[in-house]
Amino acid sequence: MRRVRTATTTTRRSLVPRPPDSSAEPTGTYPLEPPATMSWFGSSAPAGPNIHPVQTTFSDPNNLYGPLTKEDLSWNCGGGINTETQVWYATMPDGALVMAQIIHSSIGLLWPNIQVTFRYCNPKTQKNVWKSVTVTNFKVAPSDKLDKRSCKSDQITVTVDPSAPNKYTIEAKYDDDVQISLVYEQLCQGFKLGPGPRGGLTYFGQLSQKPTPAGDAPAYAAGGDGYCVHRFWPRCAVSGIMRVGGDVVDLAGSRGVFIHAIQGLRPNLLAAKWNFANFQTVGKEGQDAVSLIMMEFTTTPQYGSKVVNVGCVVVGDELVAVTAGGSGVVGGSTATHLDPVKDAETGYLAPSAIKYNWEGTRLGPDGKPADEKNAKVQAVLVEDLVTDKATYQTKGLVEKVDVLGQIPYLIRKVVNYAAGTKPYIYTWLNPVTASITLGSEGETKTIDVDGYIFNEASFISE
Template structure:
């Protein structure tokens, strides 16, 4: 009976896939060999709103001049075309550990998109792109603990790796059964507030925007993630890395970009994230990183070689998120046993010793201290 129950739950949760091997994934890096990156147009800002299984997100990260760190996020998720849900998430980090982080996650009702699919609407929520394609406004009154009224304006071009930004999964890439895509606004300014029960918090400062689409079950696409968002006085550096499960050959896909006001310095798929030192998390056995190195390589538009890195200790983690925390314990064990998934997200932003971007453009060497927010996510072995 228990084995039958495990099997039924696995069917719902999504069992591990067969081993297709690396031939069943076409990394965006193959496009980046000839076209390292493409600057975004307003057309790229459209929500895909897939009718099959997917998770599509727009996430805005805020690094305020007053030292505050937060993000606001809209999630659109579709399970097998049967059930579609939308959620608005907001998190304000407490960086010194003196109080809990503020976390707000609200299901949205009556969601809709603008005619051109660049705007998202729901009851008491709107995320809109300006006509000139340079500014988003993010408003939510869904949770009185976190009333969001923010504006994000890009000050460097938007970016996608290769021509399409997409990694494809399947045995016929003309008709893939899955996809992964990231679009970035690597360097932005922000203004506005998030109002909590203690009053408004000003988020004037820097921001980063990511529009991500996982066009398949997320745990089938990726077993691990690394993410780095560096914002300095002059430069911004973004890195997103995922590693597929063994079903797709444990393939590593990197997307990275370095920008400054008005221009992308370099972008493409020659970036990397390395956990130089780790410690075992006693609760789940994941190797939590303690020292990391993020690196980027490429060239400027006029052909100058570019190399960059951020290296150092992550200090005490800001948070560890048990993605299945709201699932009862016994169900969690069954899901982990059946589907091989135990997703945890580790979040960091070193405060005692700020991290620096070491950047070399041609013969010019630059070191810039900045604000780093990073994540390491473990989903399955």
Template sequence: MFSSFFSASAPVDPHAPNFHSVNANVPDSDLCGPLEANDLEWTCAGGFATETQTFYAIAEDGRTIMFQAIHSSVGLWYPTIQLNCKVYDSKTGERTWKSVNAANFVTPPPGLDKRSSKSDQFSITYRINPGSEYPESYLLSANVGQDLQVSLEVSRPASAPGWKIGKGEKGGFSYFGPDLEKPEGYVWHKFWPHLKYEGHIIVNGKAQAFSGAGMFVHAIQGMRPNLVASAWNFHHFQSPEHNGVSAIMMEFTTCDTHGKQGAGSGPVKVNVGSVVIGQKLVTVTAETTWPGEERESTVISKTVHLNRILDPETGYKKPSQVSAEWSGPSVLSDAPGTVAAKIGMDVGDIENPRGLMDLVDILAEIPYVLKAAVSYVAGTKPYMYQWINPAKLHITGPDAIAEGLSNGVEVNGQLYTESTFISLIPGAD
């Protein structure tokens, strides 16, 4: 689907657009693309691709779980499979983090389709129950040592369907390179925005029941990670109020190598998100910010880092506060209008962090084959900050969605945030 990273043909016009955003040519009214069955199948792409299935959950007591399976291929090398699993208790600060190479990975496992996978260390089993309140689910199971075992059922409400930006087989894709028919690379995302998590975990030999809400994303980076983006942001808000509210957002910033006028015309910010109220998907948002251009769309999908401070440990300017904003047309036919939401969170400074779960040195955690491909690139030293804090989501929208929504409601919940810095952008402060 993309040209080999060992060789790439130069564009005829060096000033031709060499980045094509996921929401390009997608009307605001059609941003919410329905997922097809094969949208969630493992592709196990060759060449250079990193494919992930990532499940995030937040319990009402503030515990969080991240469960991530990674399929990595680099050129002609044999793919590497990795499982990352993190459990964090925001009340005690206890963090259990395991990252292991998985053996004997297969998809599909016998009797299942490629939405499922299995290895010696974990299994992800897709199940379907048409016509029920929860028509789709995954069973997650992992044994990554005596100090961490996971067994969870992850169920999607019928009223909160999965989505991608745009419809059809090319929905959910941003493409790199001047030729859309033969792109140099791509980024691909499909989401389940609001899920019920039930099950148990075993941490340091102690069994714990786990019940909460969360989301799921299936993603692929079809190019070397350091060429795809200079930074990523991710927000995941969950609340039990109003019968279940969630707001999710994913944003990546391209390197300056990709933009509307070829190399040097970036960086470009691509942001997608959604809001769920009462377990109903109510809006899907997407916004692309091109350097030097004013926005034309009425849809808002953005995140901002405020009061940034240089962190001597990483060399990047980390935020002291983060904010996120969504605004888009309702996707509910019986509740037309605009749904808007805003949230902010104080994450503290270097000496006094607030809700800092982890600061991840990504090169120390990613599979060896990926490390070999990116660790020697000048200016590339990726770090990820992870925070979780209580937060308030301010929402407005049609009263047909929720009583009093037109006057605005304030929803109390937990906001999980990741800010990932991969490389310094030339000219950026």
């Protein structure tokens, strides 16, 4: 939710409950009625449509941009079965990648488990550092002060100054070897797919008859079984330093993305597959300052095996398109696995290459469709991966994660029983070239830009 991512790398460590602690305090704010009503092992069959993808809720191609409200960026800390993540990625000028993530997981009546994770991967130096630390004394700022966007704990503090709501300051100590002090400043509009309280939300189960929340509060409870949502800051200026071992690394000039994601449903029931792409150009100006972001999941057969795809195109540090794809949509945004081959290690058909495509209406600075003829945007990126099909060796492989191998035995047995398979996450970091076509009036312009893609392909079940 890596996802949330979001949803992908996030869920592999989000299923571990924290044992009750008499000295610990509940974290966050819990709704009176949890959004997810399914039991741990399943639910009764619904009488009507049991999946409502966000791209069919917002089917007007000229109304895909949803501005983010204060409530969209606030911590929800939901109860029931709920996994919420906030994740900050940074692509450095030398192509290295940094990730900082907070995962808030609830499992039924157990105390929530909160973890912070860290990733530093530098292909040039072959350095690959991963940290995952359980958080203690986690607290979210009161909503009357900072809209529940700031949080603090013994391991990490995230601060949003009310006078600068477009900036996150992150201070974290994972252990004696890894510490970060980073600032993420928004360079273009953030977004969700579709405006209003239901913007960004895919609902599972029959739609509730409950009234839509007043004001800007997200309609989390509208899905009878649960929901999934992603919100994005697709282009950020990143600065600050991190210490990894004896090295102090300056992140000045880096570019990043911030994603707030929530899975209000047990992860292995929500999705069978995930695709995530984060392409950034670094050290470039004008129209070469590009970000391409995509988040896609395929629901389980229980929910119709529907594809949900949300993406965006940033050119010149401006959000020029929000895209929607998947089931019920022609065009939009797609992630296509090319020439898949069986990976003997995992048993899955893994891609030899992945093609990402974005198509959408060109937006103006206000997020509304540009008042021009032929105001369209298309971006295409193909990442070649395989170097040896027989053994499925791939370029830029950061990690191939056996998800069940990362969680304790008891939880692993429960998940394996429910999912009936072994979830794996493939993670890559590679230099690539993206081609972007901008249409306006009678003119069409195509630009090719070099950058770096950090991407994931997750297989949860067949």
